[in-house]
Amino acid sequence: MSKLKAALIGGGNIADKNHIPALKQLADLVEIVAVCSRDGIKAGALAQKHGIPHAFTDSVAMYEQCKPDMVVISTPNNLHYPYTIQALEQGCHVLCEKPPAIHAHEAREMADLATRNGLVLAYNLQLRQTSEWDLLMRSKADGQLGDIYHIKASFLRRRGIPGWGYFTDKAIQGGGALMDLGVHVLDLALCALDYAVPTQVLGNTYDFIGKTGGKGLMGSWNPQTFGVEDACMAYLAFPNNASIMLSSSFALNTQADINRNLEVFGSRGGATLFPFTLYTEVAGELANVHFPYLDNVDIQLKNTAAFLDACLGKPSNVCTGEQGAILQEVVEQIYKSASGFT
Numbered sequence: 001m002s003k004l005k006a007a008l009i010g011g012g013n014i015a016d017k018n019h020i021p022a023l024k025q026l027a028d029l030v031e032i033v034a035v036c037s038r039d040g041i042k043a044g045a046l047a048q049k050h051g052i053p054h055a056f057t058d059s060v061a062m063y064e065q066c067k068p069d070m071v072v073i074s075t076p077n078n079l080h081y082p083y084t085i086q087a088l089e090q091g092c093h094v095l096c097e098k099p100p101a102i103h104a105h106e107a108r109e110m111a112d113l114a115t116r117n118g119l120v121l122a123y124n125l126q127l128r129q130t131s132e133w134d135l136l137m138r139s140k141a142d143g144q145l146g147d148i149y150h151i152k153a154s155f156l157r158r159r160g161i162p163g164w165g166y167f168t169d170k171a172i173q174g175g176g177a178l179m180d181l182g183v184h185v186l187d188l189a190l191c192a193l194d195y196a197v198p199t200q201v202l203g204n205t206y207d208f209i210g211k212t213g214g215k216g217l218m219g220s221w222n223p224q225t226f227g228v229e230d231a232c233m234a235y236l237a238f239p240n241n242a243s244i245m246l247s248s249s250f251a252l253n254t255q256a257d258i259n260r261n262l263e264v265f266g267s268r269g270g271a272t273l274f275p276f277t278l279y280t281e282v283a284g285e286l287a288n289v290h291f292p293y294l295d296n297v298d299i300q301l302k303n304t305a306a307f308l309d310a311c312l313g314k315p316s317n318v319c320t321g322e323q324g325a326i327l328q329e330v331v332e333q334i335y336k337s338a339s340g341f342t
């Protein structure tokens, strides 16, 4: 079987540190043929660093010359949609960074086009590849949890407003803590509920700390240009009476510098994701079950491998285009609720 030819659009941090190393480790299945990015000098330097044969600033020229089979989209958020549509129109499978897009209708269009063209569209929501998540899914399948009826999903930073890049620019990012961090744990929570669509969505967003300024634990940000939410809280209700409470923050007056977790409550048992613990009953006694020997895996490598599996028609747990469209719709509903539209 011939190798898939891969190209990357967007040659920044995540391309350099995550996607390219993962693709290189999967060299028996895939070869990187090109990187395309806005800055030609940086694209050339990235290509040289990783031994990639071609660097482009023009994606049309890249498709013409290199004819990739798959494309990784690792640009800023506002470019996920146009570059994914272009790649799907060029007949390529797409692994797109999160969040899927800026608007729900864009993510829907992306998913529909992938389906129409018989191509794989997937999102890089790589927490799905942790051993803890795998164990949660197996515990659920085993019946250890019974029916899951409530999930608390959190991705909180105490003072983690990035002091670099465009994270606080709404036009480029589409939003703040929810778009950047919340989507990771929202994806897991929705997965635990089999990607049901909520019937009610209530959200609040805040920007007190972002607009005031203060001590940064991830660089210092400019409160004058801070244009996104520093925290977003939401409550989602589902037709079967299940619910999700979602909390995400770049900045919040809370104890831990970072708190990224899921608490899952089921009719037979409950679980915390990190560190993975089951809350259950054993022989009529309440019991906490710990798992000290879980593997520490390379979640990017596993997610890229899961994407390639999907491209090769094998079973895969990667976040699909369809799921991404639901995820983006929920994100949009949260923002609409927070701004007073329902």
Ligand SMILES: NC(=O)c1ccc[n+]([C@@H]2O[C@H](COP(=O)([O-])OP(=O)(O)OC[C@H]3O[C@@H](n4cnc5c(N)ncnc54)[C@H](O)[C@@H]3O)[C@@H](O)[C@H]2O)c1
Pocket (backbone or CB within 6 Å): 009, 010, 011, 012, 013, 014, 015, 036, 037, 038, 039, 074, 075, 076, 077, 079, 097, 098, 099, 124, 125, 126, 165, 180
């Ligand atoms: N899955 C994760 O855990 C994770 C982690 C970090 C970032 N991300 C996502 O990855 C994406 C990129 O983030 P990053 O940290 O690598 O940012 P970055 O700024 O380091 O890289 C973005 C790259 O896109 C390029 N670019 C900008 N405009 C372009 C254009 N018009 N055409 C082609 N290239 C263009 C830039 O030159 C840069 O190389 C974002 O969507 C972000 O949300 C995901």
